[in-house]
Amino acid sequence: MDITVAVDAMGGDHGAHITVPAALRFLRDNPDVNIVLVGLADAIAAELAAQHAATSPRLRIHPATEVVTMDESPQSAMKNKKDSSMRVAINLVKSGEANACVSAGNTGALMATARFVLKTIPGIDRPAIAKLMPTMKGQTAMLDLGANVDSTPLQLTQFAIMGSAMFSALKHVDAPTVGLLNIGSEDIKGNEAVKEAAEMLRKTRLNFQGNIEGDDIYRGTVDVVACDGFTGNVALKTSEGLVKMITTFLKEEFTRNILTRCVALLALPLMNRFKKRLDPRRFNGASFLGLRGIVVKSHGGADEIAFYWALSQAVEEARSGMIQRITEQVQQELVHLNAAVEAAES
Amino acid sequence: MDITVAVDAMGGDHGAHITVPAALRFLRDNPDVNIVLVGLADAIAAELAAQHAATSPRLRIHPATEVVTMDESPQSAMKNKKDSSMRVAINLVKSGEANACVSAGNTGALMATARFVLKTIPGIDRPAIAKLMPTMKGQTAMLDLGANVDSTPLQLTQFAIMGSAMFSALKHVDAPTVGLLNIGSEDIKGNEAVKEAAEMLRKTRLNFQGNIEGDDIYRGTVDVVACDGFTGNVALKTSEGLVKMITTFLKEEFTRNILTRCVALLALPLMNRFKKRLDPRRFNGASFLGLRGIVVKSHGGADEIAFYWALSQAVEEARSGMIQRITEQVQQELVHLNAAVEAAES
Incomplete structure (x- = not known):
């Protein structure tokens, strides 16, 4: 199965300078993966040019006009930056255009946005x-x-x-x-x-x-x-x-x-x-679990190799059917747990 | 100033086999330290003999007839073993016969006993x-x-x-x-x-x-x-x-x-x-702070070198006047803190 990963190209301390080269390298090594680079179209195009690379059916640019800064509050990111690279990347997971998204952006904003856009799995209070x-x-x-x-x-x-x-x-x-x-x-x-x-x-x-x-x-x-x-x-x-x-x-x-x-x-x-x-x-690559979609957080200071590994983590999760597995297991265990609690009480 | 350390000779996974050789080595290196070996007199004497050593004005045996085991509950140790090597060693600190005590015994029992015998410094809830x-x-x-x-x-x-x-x-x-x-x-x-x-x-x-x-x-x-x-x-x-x-x-x-x-x-x-x-x-050598006396806990599995370092920690604390310093600072800060809280409320 081909996997498409939405990459928040602007996230992290170094933005496109790291995310774009890492994406290019990852595509070379993984022929069944497609990547959508989300962010400021000019910045991404410039970085692609610097890398002597171009878009292709396997490497698209999806424009987003705003960037969440590393020290921005989740509230501000949610309220004022509805067209941020972070949020648009998550939107692509929500709409099914991508199987997973990876961001090296601000953890708090990423978590709040992911939770708002993707919602949690039934039975999970907080990711x-x-x-x-x-x-x-x-x-x-x-x-x-x-x-x-x-x-x-x-x-x-x-x-x-x-x-x-x-x-x-x-x-x-x-x-x-x-x-x-x-x-x-x-x-x-x-x-x-x-x-x-x-x-x-x-x-x-x-x-x-x-x-x-x-x-x-x-x-x-x-x-x-x-x-x-x-x-x-x-x-x-x-x-x-x-x-x-x-x-x-x-x-x-x-x-x-x-x-x-x-x-x-x-x-x-x-x-x-x-x-x-x-x-x-x-x-590198921490997984937000409990959401109805795959979101992997790369370290903000990640270099190209580190970001590559975060992409790898996202692809493995998408390939393994992890979300389905978590959803089912949460469902089964909660039913079982509730039954046990009720039996103990009656 | 000469320092006297009470050693719970029976504590730890290896008891006197470790504590006695460590004490002997420590005495050789530190001419102004005295050690009281507390525990089963026969076992300590046997270990001293095995080490071709003898008691001296600087190395006394203080008998105690019971031993707290490593998995014993603090309650059981406190209630049933009033003549344990651990408790008697702490008693020597309380009475002023020793400036500090060191034990590789059961942490919970040591803490409960130390708290009961030595009491906490005014203003400290729990050590x-x-x-x-x-x-x-x-x-x-x-x-x-x-x-x-x-x-x-x-x-x-x-x-x-x-x-x-x-x-x-x-x-x-x-x-x-x-x-x-x-x-x-x-x-x-x-x-x-x-x-x-x-x-x-x-x-x-x-x-x-x-x-x-x-x-x-x-x-x-x-x-x-x-x-x-x-x-x-x-x-x-x-x-x-x-x-x-x-x-x-x-x-x-x-x-x-x-x-x-x-x-x-x-x-x-x-x-x-x-x-x-x-x-x-x-x-090696964790300090119980907040007590009216020095108690150093050695790792239970400590070998001779590790136990030696726990003894060293106890001696340094005794020499530095640490208890006095803690007592004064707790006193001063609490007075100050209470004043600040009252000022804020009025």
Whole structure:
């Protein structure tokens, strides 16, 4: 099946300078993908010309006359920029002209617009942000990563259901293992919301493994990690900071003196392989789950390679029938959950 | 000033096999420290004999007939084991016979017992767990790391005050910078408790820098990071898991084939220096703040080197007059805060 991706060409810190070259490269590598570049027609055409490229049946320009800035409030973006590249790209998903959209724009505005235009899946209160994280065993889907704070037990349960469906669809795993992010099992066993969510999750038919702790994320203990957006965001950003510190320390040791610099030369191929395994660009592309359409958020500061990976994430989601899977699983689990709650009450 | 440390010799996964050799080594390196080994007299004497060591004026055995197990509930430990090595070690701090105590025992039981025996500082509702974390710039005090969940804005403010006093005392810094751990500043600006805590912190005379994000921890953006125990615990354990994953990946690359193994040999001194900078054993020793005495919790699985560092942390705290500093700063800030709140209301 051919997949069409709508790209918010103006989003992110670098706009068309990054999104257009990334789109061109992605089209070369993926012959069954079409891309619609949404944004200021002149800017996109200029970037295409700079890249010695032209539009084609596989690469269209869809004009949009406005751009949401990176620090604009979602309210302002929604109210004042109805013809923004971000919104028009989402409109194309809504109308069915595109199977997915990708934006490196302002997260808050993207989430608010996506929710307004696409609407949520029946049974989902609020969308969540999910990401496939690298682990010692492979990958783990983690959500929410910052769309929601002070999540209720029901929301945490919804995150687990959506994450399970996402992992199922993308990784072709029947019953992914699900863990609830919690703290030390000694005395304190988590906050109230997490405790109640665990009880609720035991009533679903998910492959729920109970509580996990922070170190289980990278250990790959479970396929899906459900958590409140506050905690998830802190865990994700703490990880980014730690990787940065560790690579800085490594670099310092390798450049300490003439001897270590020689070792560094010899170790270059090996270190490059190592760096590639941790390269955050390869994990760029956070998915907004719970919407009636695919929206992938690229990091705002993404370079061409990072944006390429966000496009790849969107295409994989479109190909896997993820939205259908999430919709069905939410439906089934909610029916099941409601029945269990009613049975317990009667 | 000579410092006396009471060691819960039976605590942790390995008990006296680890605590006694660590104590002996610590005494050799620190001529102005005395240690009291608290626990089953026979077991301690046997371990001393195995180490070809004996008691001395600087190394006493203080018998205690019971041991709190690692999975025992705090309630059971408090009620049934009044002569436990953990409790008796804390009693020695209470009576003034020791300046600090160190235990690798069960965190929940240690916290409950310490709180019961030592009591909290006036103005502190609940103690917090703090740790000096390695950063790109040096070290940062972070708290709470898991003693409290669902912390109120006032508790978060108390953590910030205590952390600031701790950093001041240990690092000889007059007005340490303080940050409140929060999430992306785009749309959502944190949960309710954090928002209110920020307002409260602006009314203190702390050197409050506002919100920080997860990546700021290791960047060393501030000297003190205040956060809810749930978030702090997840951030800490996520970091532990990530360091493990990264070092495993590095090892895999270095042992991939005969060539990389040769490079590994050459890189050994360099990698050892690198590993040392991240070695979690060097950062062993979490401090219970808010008590009227020094209690340092070692990791339960600590080896001799790790336990040695926990002893070192306790001695530094005792020498720095940290408890006095925290007590005064809590007092001053609370008076100031109450005055500000009253002025605002009148």
